[in-house]
Amino acid sequence: MNKMSRIPKMPPVTATKENKPSLLNRRPISRTLANGLSDADKKDLLMNHTKPVHRGPTTSTTVPAQRLKRSATAPSSVNVPPPKVNKIEKKVTVAPKIAPYDYKARFNDLLGKHKNMKSEFDDLKEKHIEVSDSYEKTKDSVQSTINERDRLKENLLKSLSELREKSTEYDKMKVDLDIQKLENENLQRKTVLLDEITTSLKQKTAELDKIQADFTELTRQHKSLKEETEALRVLTDHLKKISIEYDKLQLDYKEAKETIAKYKSESDILQNILAAMHKEQRDLRNTIQDLKGNIRVYCRIRPPLESEQNKPKFNLNVLDACSMEVEKVELLNSARKGKSQHAFTFDGIFTPHASQEDVFAEVSTMVQSALDGYNVCIFAYGQTGSGKTYTMEGGCGTEQYGIIPRAFNMIFTCMEDLKRMGWELTIKASFLEIYNEVIYDLLNSCKDQESHEIKMVNSKGTDVYVSNLKEEEVKNSHDFIRLMIFAQRNRQTAATLNNERSSRSHSVAQIKISAIHEKRKEKYTSNLNLVDLAGSESGKTTQRMDETKHINRSLSELSKVILSLQTNQSHIPYRNSKLTHLLMPSLGGNSKTLMLVNVNQFDECFSETLNSLRFATQVNNCRVVKAKKNITMFDS
Numbered sequence: 001m002n003k004m005s006r007i008p009k010m011p012p013v014t015a016t017k018e019n020k021p022s023l024l025n026r027r028p029i030s031r032t033l034a035n036g037l038s039d040a041d042k043k044d045l046l047m048n049h050t051k052p053v054h055r056g057p058t059t060s061t062t063v064p065a066q067r068l069k070r071s072a073t074a075p076s077s078v079n080v081p082p083p084k085v086n087k088i089e090k091k092v093t094v095a096p097k098i099a100p101y102d103y104k105a106r107f108n109d110l111l112g113k114h115k116n117m118k119s120e121f122d123d124l125k126e127k128h129i130e131v132s133d134s135y136e137k138t139k140d141s142v143q144s145t146i147n148e149r150d151r152l153k154e155n156l157l158k159s160l161s162e163l164r165e166k167s168t169e170y171d172k173m174k175v176d177l178d179i180q181k182l183e184n185e186n187l188q189r190k191t192v193l194l195d196e197i198t199t200s201l202k203q204k205t206a207e208l209d210k211i212q213a214d215f216t217e218l219t220r221q222h223k224s225l226k227e228e229t230e231a232l233r234v235l236t237d238h239l240k241k242i243s244i245e246y247d248k249l250q251l252d253y254k255e256a257k258e259t260i261a262k263y264k265s266e267s268d269i270l271q272n273i274l275a276a277m278h279k280e281q282r283d284l285r286n287t288i289q290d291l292k293g294n295i296r297v298y299c300r301i302r303p304p305l306e307s308e309q310n311k312p313k314f315n316l317n318v319l320d321a322c323s324m325e326v327e328k329v330e331l332l333n334s335a336r337k338g339k340s341q342h343a344f345t346f347d348g349i350f351t352p353h354a355s356q357e358d359v360f361a362e363v364s365t366m367v368q369s370a371l372d373g374y375n376v377c378i379f380a381y382g383q384t385g386s387g388k389t390y391t392m393e394g395g396c397g398t399e400q401y402g403i404i405p406r407a408f409n410m411i412f413t414c415m416e417d418l419k420r421m422g423w424e425l426t427i428k429a430s431f432l433e434i435y436n437e438v439i440y441d442l443l444n445s446c447k448d449q450e451s452h453e454i455k456m457v458n459s460k461g462t463d464v465y466v467s468n469l470k471e472e473e474v475k476n477s478h479d480f481i482r483l484m485i486f487a488q489r490n491r492q493t494a495a496t497l498n499n500e501r502s503s504r505s506h507s508v509a510q511i512k513i514s515a516i517h518e519k520r521k522e523k524y525t526s527n528l529n530l531v532d533l534a535g536s537e538s539g540k541t542t543q544r545m546d547e548t549k550h551i552n553r554s555l556s557e558l559s560k561v562i563l564s565l566q567t568n569q570s571h572i573p574y575r576n577s578k579l580t581h582l583l584m585p586s587l588g589g590n591s592k593t594l595m596l597v598n599v600n601q602f603d604e605c606f607s608e609t610l611n612s613l614r615f616a617t618q619v620n621n622c623r624v625v626k627a628k629k630n631i632t633m634f635d636s
């Protein structure tokens, strides 16, 4: 009993509806334990305590610890339902029946039973402690759950009251919303109405604007119509005046038309007369030239330059327009003086005072012949420094222009006159140089030029051309000057590379004239060769000797050709030198030639001057057969 009193008492729990202990909680522990036993066990236990067992061999009932344990822990949770009372497995050991008188055996048996019960009691006590702990914990948990529940309840109540408030508010708001909805519907209806009114207003405004614009336009039209009417009135007046004038003019026009027709027929007559006169003039010009000779030689004496004023000079007397005399007094020995005197006659002599213009005035007839359809060759002959280049090309400025640029100016001036008479002219130019019997194209600035050969234009052999030679069409004298300067530069460059080459080469400017008269079905081509020959003096160095050989050869071939032409030889040796071969069309029967022999007056140049004058005389003695025009008729 002492041991039993050690079981802790349950704390007094306020019996509320929620935490009222269950029946199990209120039961004494012995009852709780008894619940774990079946009725048979309980009976058996009582029987064994009160009276000896008569059931034969010893039987002991063992309640499995586990089952007891479960029944002990069952009430740990308030919510857990009371444990189910399972069938207790019985392990019946048949104990030997104790005789009622055997008190010792009964005592031992009871002792054994007591021992068992004690151990069971200890187990149960342990369980009780565990259950108590669990109970405490559960109680705490129940308490906290109750607290929580109270709090939640409180919250719930609060929320409920809030909900009620909100609900009231919501109802109020719902009413408000309904009112607002109604108002909104009203407003929408009004807005639609207002939109309709605005649209109609806009339409009205647009209509008004249109009416306004129409009105403005009409006002403007009205104004302009008014102005136009006024202008028309003025115009009508003016037209009336014009009509009167027109009638007058009609009469004048009729008269003028008649006059023009009259003038036209007169102009045609005049044109024909002019053409006939032009032809006559041309024929006359050529008759004069024929009379003068188709080879003409002029001599030009170069004035000394400022730097040459003090140089000793021989006597050069110009006796008249065509004759001159050169005279040099030489010391034959210490006692005697010898006089060397020579007279020459040419087609004309230009004194040192003669200007470029004077020279061209004589030469221009040859250029005119080229324009009339003749092949013409003009060349300048003389020793180096005698003024050949100056005569042919000239210096800077139009006054200083030599024969070549002046010839071109003349060609372009005449071209305009010829155009008026129905002639269409095409002018082409090429520039070349013959040095040591090799032809160089002066319009080609390439150092390595293709070789240039003189070839026949046709089988008749009357005309030649140079292969791979550039030929440029020239439309005006400006074009030509540009080409001439280009050629001069190329010649100078070559001369710089090859010392004094320019003096030792023949320079030729070739001008090809092609003319066509559609109306008269006439056409012609002519060549104008303007040649600046190489210096005619003899060289002193080996290089010079070589050059001189070529120069002398070509110059002597030139004189041979001229002589052969003079003596009407059947074979003319044109092909013996590049120069004569090239000039063939301009030297033969169908051509006119003019040679300008350039000389200067210095003592040191006396013998070369004499040579030049003698060569010129030789040429002058030639009279080439009458030249023939290249004109031909053609079918359209």
Ligand SMILES: Nc1ncnc2c1ncn2[C@@H]1O[C@H](COP(=O)(O)OP(=O)(O)OP(=O)(O)O)[C@@H](O)[C@H]1O
Binding pocket: 301, 302, 303, 305, 352, 382, 383, 384, 385, 386, 387, 388, 389, 390, 391, 395, 502, 503, 504, 534, 535, 598
């Ligand atoms: N009639 C002249 N009036 C004024 N100066 C002239 C006249 N003739 C030649 N001269 C000048 O004399 C110099 C030599 O003339 P130019 O070069 O024409 O001689 P060239 O015979 O052509 O010589 P080259 O054979 O070396 O070319 C040049 O300075 C040139 O301007």
